[in-house]
Amino acid sequence: MSIRIGIIGYGNLGKGVEIAVNAAPDMELAAVFTRRDPASLQIRSAGVPVVSVSEIEDWKDKIDVCVICGGSATDLPEQTPKYAAMFHVVDSFDTHARIPEHFANTDAAAAASGHVAVISCGWDPGMFSLARVYANAILPDGKDYTFWGKGVSQGHSDAIRRVPGVKDARQYTIPVESALEAVRSGADPELTTRQKHTRECFVVLEEGADAAAVEKQIKEMPNYFADYDTTVHFISEEELRRDHSTLPHGGIVFRTGCTGADKEHRHIIEYSLKLDSNPEFTTSVLIACARAAYKMAQEGQKGCRTMLDIPPAYLSAQSPEELRAHLL
Amino acid sequence: MSIRIGIIGYGNLGKGVEIAVNAAPDMELAAVFTRRDPASLQIRSAGVPVVSVSEIEDWKDKIDVCVICGGSATDLPEQTPKYAAMFHVVDSFDTHARIPEHFANTDAAAAASGHVAVISCGWDPGMFSLARVYANAILPDGKDYTFWGKGVSQGHSDAIRRVPGVKDARQYTIPVESALEAVRSGADPELTTRQKHTRECFVVLEEGADAAAVEKQIKEMPNYFADYDTTVHFISEEELRRDHSTLPHGGIVFRTGCTGADKEHRHIIEYSLKLDSNPEFTTSVLIACARAAYKMAQEGQKGCRTMLDIPPAYLSAQSPEELRAHLL
Numbered sequence: 209m210s211i212r213i214g215i216i217g218y219g220n221l222g223k224g225v226e227i228a229v230n231a232a233p234d235m236e237l238a239a240v241f242t243r244r245d246p247a248s249l250q251i252r253s254a255g256v257p258v259v260s261v262s263e264i265e266d267w268k269d270k271i272d273v274c275v276i277c278g279g280s281a282t283d284l285p286e287q288t289p290k291y292a293a294m295f296h297v298v299d300s301f302d303t304h305a306r307i308p309e310h311f312a313n314t315d316a317a318a319a320a321s322g323h324v325a326v327i328s329c330g331w332d333p334g335m336f337s338l339a340r341v342y343a344n345a346i347l348p349d350g351k352d353y354t355f356w357g358k359g360v361s362q363g364h365s366d367a368i369r370r371v372p373g374v375k376d377a378r379q380y381t382i383p384v385e386s387a388l389e390a391v392r393s394g395a396d397p398e399l400t401t402r403q404k405h406t407r408e409c410f411v412v413l414e415e416g417a418d419a420a421a422v423e424k425q426i427k428e429m430p431n432y433f434a435d436y437d438t439t440v441h442f443i444s445e446e447e448l449r450r451d452h453s454t455l456p457h458g459g460i461v462f463r464t465g466c467t468g469a470d471k472e473h474r475h476i477i478e479y480s481l482k483l484d485s486n487p488e489f490t491t492s493v494l495i496a497c498a499r500a501a502y503k504m505a506q507e508g509q510k511g512c513r514t515m516l517d518i519p520p521a522y523l524s525a526q527s528p529e530e531l532r533a534h535l536l
Numbered sequence: 537m538s539i540r541i542g543i544i545g546y547g548n549l550g551k552g553v554e555i556a557v558n559a560a561p562d563m564e565l566a567a568v569f570t571r572r573d574p575a576s577l578q579i580r581s582a583g584v585p586v587v588s589v590s591e592i593e594d595w596k597d598k599i600d601v602c603v604i605c606g607g608s609a610t611d612l613p614e615q616t617p618k619y620a621a622m623f624h625v626v627d628s629f630d631t632h633a634r635i636p637e638h639f640a641n642t643d644a645a646a647a648a649s650g651h652v653a654v655i656s657c658g659w660d661p662g663m664f665s666l667a668r669v670y671a672n673a674i675l676p677d678g679k680d681y682t683f684w685g686k687g688v689s690q691g692h693s694d695a696i697r698r699v700p701g702v703k704d705a706r707q708y709t710i711p712v713e714s715a716l717e718a719v720r721s722g723a724d725p726e727l728t729t730r731q732k733h734t735r736e737c738f739v740v741l742e743e744g745a746d747a748a749a750v751e752k753q754i755k756e757m758p759n760y761f762a763d764y765d766t767t768v769h770f771i772s773e774e775e776l777r778r779d780h781s782t783l784p785h786g787g788i789v790f791r792t793g794c795t796g797a798d799k800e801h802r803h804i805i806e807y808s809l810k811l812d813s814n815p816e817f818t819t820s821v822l823i824a825c826a827r828a829a830y831k832m833a834q835e836g837q838k839g840c841r842t843m844l845d846i847p848p849a850y851l852s853a854q855s856p857e858e859l860r861a862h863l864l
Contacts, residue, residue, distance in 0.1 A: 227797050231677065252797065308861055328864060335670065337864040338848055339807075342663065344863060345824040345851035346817070349559065467820055469555055469580065473812035479667075480808070484801035489674070492795055496673040516859055520666055521844040523673035531844055533636055535672060536656060536665040 211502045212238040213495075214267060216291060217277035218249060218258075220455075221300065224491030225275045226252055232495060234525045238271045268294055272505075273498040275299075275491075285310055289317040292325040292512075296505045298497045300330040300490055307333065307514075315512035324505045325512045329497040330490040331481055332356070334515055336461045339479035341516055343463035347475060350465020353391050355383035355404060359457025359486065367432045368409055371425050373417030376445065378452040380408045383460065391462050394474050401435045409440045412448050457486035496523040539830045540566040541823075542595060544619060545605035546577060546586075548783075549628065552819030553603045554580055560823060562853045566599045596622055600833075601826040603627075603819075613638055617645040620653040620840075624833045626825045628658040628818055635661065635842075643840035652833045653840045657825040658818040659809055660684070662843055664789045667807035669844055671791035675803060678793020681719050683711035683732060687785025687814065695760045696737055699753050701745030704773065706780040708736045711788065719790050722802050735766045738780050740773045785814035824851040 213229045215222045218240055229237045230253060239257045242249050246258040259267070274295040278284050284301045291297050292314050301310050307328055318325040328334065332354070340352060361381045368377035387404050390397040397403075409426060413419060423440045427433055443451075458481040467473050483489045497515065500522035504513065521528050526535075541557045543550045546568055557565045558581060567585045570577050574586040587595070602623040606612050612629045619625050620642050629638050635656055646653040656662065660682070668680060689709045696705035715732050718725040725731075737754060741747060751768045755761055771779075786809040795801050811817045825843065828850035832841065849856050854863075 224795075228795065231795075233676075304864070307864055308857070311860060333864045335674070335805075338670065340863045341848050341852055341859055342666065345827075345848075345853070346663070346820045348561075348853065467552075467556065467559075467813060467816040473816050475812060475817050476808075476810040477663075478806075478808040478810075480804075480806040482804040482806075484803060485795060488795040488801050489803050492674045499673075514860060514864055516849040516856070516864060517847045519845045519847055520669050520673075524669055525673070525676065528844070529636070531669055532639060532842060535668045536632070536635055536661045536842055536844060 210234060210236040211499060212236055212270065212272045213498060214239050214241060214264075214271040214274040214295065215277060216241045216261065216264070216274055216287065217283070218242050218244075218251065219277060220487040221491055221494075222275075222277035223252070224485075224488045225277060225494060227488070228491050228495040232499075232525065234499065235495070239267060241267075241274075264291070265294060271295060273298065273501050275494050275498055285313070288325060288327060289313045292318040292323050293321045294323075296324045296501045298326045298329050298494055298501055300334075300494055301328045302330060302333055304333060311512050311514070319511040322510045324501045324509055326497045326501045326514065326518070327512060328514050329494045331483070331493060332459065334490075334493050335481065336459065336479070338515055339461040339477075340463070343461070343465075343477045343479075347463055347465025347467070347477070349467070349471065350463050350475075351396050353399070353404075353462040353464075354459065355388065355462075356459040357381035357383050357405065357457065359459070359483070360452075360455050362455075364407065364409075364432055367429060368411060368426055371422055371429075373414050373422045374411055375414045376412040376448055378410045378448060380410075382406045382408060388460065391464065392476065392478070394464055394476060396464055402437060405436060407433055407436045407438045409438065410443050410448060410452050411440055412445045413442055454484065455486045456482075456484050457489075458482045499523060499525065538562060538564040539827060540564055540598065540600045541826060542567050542569060542592075542599040542602040542623065543605060544569045544589065544592070544602055544615065545611070546570050546579065547605060548815040549819055549822075550603075550605035551580070552813075552816045553605060553822060555816070556819050556823040560827075560853065562827065563823070567595060569595075569602075592619070593622060599623060601626065601829050603822050603826055613641070616653060616655060617641045620646040620651050621649045622651075624652045624829045626654045626657050626822055626829055628662075628822055629656045630658060630661055632661060639840050639842070647839040650838045652829045652837055654825045654829045654842065654846070655840060656842050657822045659811070659821060660787065662818075662821050663809065664787065664807070666843055667789040667805075668791070671789070671793075671805045671807075675791055675793025675795070675805070677795070677799065678791050678803075679724050681727070681732075681790040681792075682787065683716065683790075684787040685709035685711050685733065685785065687787070687811070688780075688783050689785075690783075692735065692737075692760055695757060696739060696754055699750055699757075701742050701750045702739055703742045704740040704776055706738045706776060708738075710734045710736060716788065719792065720804065720806070722792060722804060724792055729763045730765060733764060735761055735764045737766065737768045738771050738776060739768055740776050741770055782812065783814045784812050785817075786810045827851060827853065
């Protein structure tokens with residue numbers, strides 16, 4: 209029997225989930241829920257109902273796991289606890305500092321209603337968290353490094369778009385090659401924010417805007433750019449569309465540590481992702497976590513979980529026997 | 537309260553476990569069991585008893601988890617089921633083809649006696665298995681590559697030592713750089729055995745041995761060398777001791793896959809290990825798995841497990857709250 213998936217929210221993430229569910233051997237898409245007028249929404253999957261989110265309670269018995277595809281800033285803190293009271297759910301909440309609070313709220317709702325909720329599925333938090341936790345457990349005496357990029361930071365692109373005179377913008381976060389090499393060499397470098405990443409901005413100006421003023425304002429923006437070596441390129445709207453319309457991302461998690469009676473042996477663990485599409489990779493992780501949520505629910509588990517709590521085999525469509533025979 | 541660890545077998549692996557247990561914040565070494573005369577064994581830890589393995593049953597209530605440090609060829613297939621009937625155990629069984637059989641034997645013994653056994657802990661099988669399972673679950677449409685090295689293969693070194701005229705030898709397995717680059721480029725290459733790795737041998741000859749004959753016999757050895765580009769260097773015993781006495785290893789697991797309605801987006805996952813000491817890294821994984829075995833046993837679980845069945849957080853000495861706050 210297939211796992212019946214519901215999608216809540218049909219933006220970039222929801223569309224990615226739809227594609228990933230249709231590609232999964234053990235899942236089917238049951239419904240897409242939207243805050244918009246369902247009649248206005250054209251989805252890819254033939255025969256799958258588009259339903260107003262106001263009617264979602266009617267679907268309680270027709271869906272195994274809901275994938276909540278909202279944003280972390282305002283949607284998910286409200287949506288995930290709310291829907292965890294009705295369904296087994298997964299989300300991609302990625303505001304690291306607020307995870308403990310989001311976990312507690314979701315756990316209360318899921319535990320009370322007997323559901324499983326898996327939060328913060330994706331690659332950071334998500335796969336990068338796993339890389340950090342495994343590496344820290346194995347090499348307790350060591351140092352962590354996380355680098356992001358090369359990739360598009362949507363938060364930084366949005367920040368540039370808020371600068372007066374900017375019509376559109378795309379910002380790339382780029383790890384500094386010499387910093388990567390220093391970590392790989394085992395030198396255990398202490399790295400400042402500036403030494404780890406550079407920021408490259410492609411900006412389309414409004415008609416008549418002052419380029420020098422815009423560049424200055426971007427480069428001096430606190431938190432976002434002031435602590436980095438930032439490059440600003442002014443390009444046309446056509447160039448932005450032609451050369452910068454995709455959403456690649458990725459990064460590297462390192463842990464360097466030592467073992468031995470005199471700490472004489474050094475070990476370097478490196479986990480790297482190079483992703484053509486940040487949202488599609490995130491949805492691929494979400495779908496694997498939806499599978500795990502289903503299996504945990506079948507066992508009678510309830511409450512909130514993260515990827516740190518999930519046995520890896522639960523993410524796979526293969527049986528434990530197949531995994532042991534072919535991938536172990 | 538500390539987790540009380542027993543070590544069965546005091547070779548390279550057992551010595552590594554001893555160091556790792558003493559470095560762990562939540563563990564203590566309870567005893568070392570040996571097949572040799574206990575009086576003949578000098579261990580590093582003051583005050584820890586060295587006990588004949590014939591008396592191990594007396595320790596049933598004084599040890600939480602036994603780490604079995606035998607070899608995969610003959611020791612572990614017999615030892616792990618035997619000791620899983622008395623203790624919670626972990627081992628580093630690494631004969632991939634025989635894992636299903638070893639799992640079944642150990643599961644029967646552990647389940648019947650109410651113990652938890654974690655088998656095949658280490659880096660391959662182990663961390664590399666995790667990398668493969670996670671990546672396959674997330675990118676079902678893709679290709680796997682595992683490279684080993686640069687590192688010392690003890691099996692291949694032993695095989696050379698069995699060649700008549702060879703006094704001692706050390707063999708390095710080395711991934712072919714151009715193959716790594718082809719995989720990283722996203723080209724999805726089909727790679728033969730010869731295209732993936734080369735083998736470099738450092739050989740000390742017996743007095744009067746025929747170097748050309750030895751070299752020919754090494755290079756033509758089926759399974760071990762015939763399918764590889766192999767280099768043989770003849771060196772002195774002093775050079776072998778001076779330059780080749782350590783046991784570095786490592787490798788890289790890749791998965792390349794695609795997503796998107798038209799499979800238009802490519803993703804590359806790369807997990808790499810560079811290890812100064814193969815046995816010490818393996819023991820570090822074993823110790824983390826011993827911690828997980830203890831936690832699973834506390835929950836009342838029983839039977840055989842592999843790392844694929846263990847929630848990542850169980851490997852860590854940190855609490856779930858700490859992990860969510862700092863590493864997620």
